Amino acid sequence: MHPPQEHGKGEDHAAEVGEVGHGAAAAHAQEELKHGIADDHVLGLDGYGDEEKVEGQVGEDEREAEQHAEDGSRGAYAKKLGLEHVQLCGEGGVLEKLYTLNPDYISCTYGAGGTNVGKNLEVLKKIKADGKCTPVTHFTCVANTKEGIKEQLQTYLDNGIDHMLALRGDLPFGWTGTGGDLHYATELVKFVRKEFGDKFTIAVAGSPEGHIACRSLEADISFLKQKQDNGADYIMTQLCWDMDQFRYWLDAIRAAGIWMPVDVGIMPILDQAATINMALSRNGCVMDRKLCEIISKNWIFPNPFDKEPFDANVAEKKASFKEAGIEYTIRQIDEYRACGINGIHLYALNKFDDVARIAREAGLLDLI
Secondary structure, three states: OOOOOOOOOOOOOOOOOOOOOOOOOOOOOHHHHHOOOOOHHHHHHOOOOOOOOOOOOOOOOOOOOOOOOOOOOOOOOOOEEEEEOOOOOOOOOHHHHHHHHOOOOOEEEHHHOOOHHHHHHHHHHHHHHHOEEEEEEEEEEEOOHHHHHHHHHHHHHOOOOOHHHHHHHHEEEEEEHOOOOOOOOHHHHHHHHHHHOOEEEEEEEEEOOOOOOOOOHHHHHHHHHHHOOOOOOOEEEEEOOOOHHHHHHHHHHHHHOOOEEEEEEEEEOOOOOHHHHHHHHHHOOOOOOHHHHHHHHHHOOOOOOOOOOOOHHHHHHHHHHHHHHHHHHHHHHHHHOOOOOOEEEEEEOOOOHHHHHHHHHHHHHHHO
């Protein structure tokens, strides 16, 4: 992991409509990036789920959720893999399994207003004590006062946790705002820098297709620029299957003066219903032709959400979908690496064996 570093001092003050994201990755020194000598030879991984959010379920506040620094071209290969969210801290549990993949960091979800802060901190402290990689906490604005934010972040620092993913957070059903003193991630980043200086390394969310609550992709990019100007260190993207759109976005953010490293969020394609749910229930993600073909060829009748499908080939179709989905995910990682990204943020979803296979066959475990 790179240590916290200096932060940009831009002057973009556009008002933010809304953003939310998920995932975290190792920060790269911004000063190095400015001079085109960023280190992209780091390996990391990202697992998903705590004791209440497991087996591919989406957390309440975050969705399952690079560029060559020298010249903005898409030619370098990613040398980093990320792991997010941990379920079990016990011996032989998911956490210990994730360590075998030599992650650069592991991040842990954070409930609205710190509702799961006890479990969150327990996991992070375990990661810190084990010394295998850097612990990263998610942190949201939802139901948080400024005093509460200060107290919670100080507690993290007191326990050696100094890396965070700053999010607005998904709003609970029926809410029209965060219910707290801060309303957007831009404000949260600015507040953390004001109160804690450079004590935290801060990741922020980026949406290659534009956040669904934002009025336009251009506005969304301007808010991402504002996060950088307020002191963010690096970007963790929302999942994106549309590679043409990702390439356009990557060029657009660089043209907008956003020089932060970009780590790409990738959700392994393992389950039909989970894939469709992730794309449409919160994210508005475009599913490309190849992914749609995989779903169509393995469609479970009457639909993949039915708990008692009448399809006679359910088991066979699930196995076929999973195999095709793993191959799709590996090819997607290949495409992203060819874009010159800084890192892969792979959602492990507590599916260790599948994630380990993806990381191995994509060549991510061989990176140095």
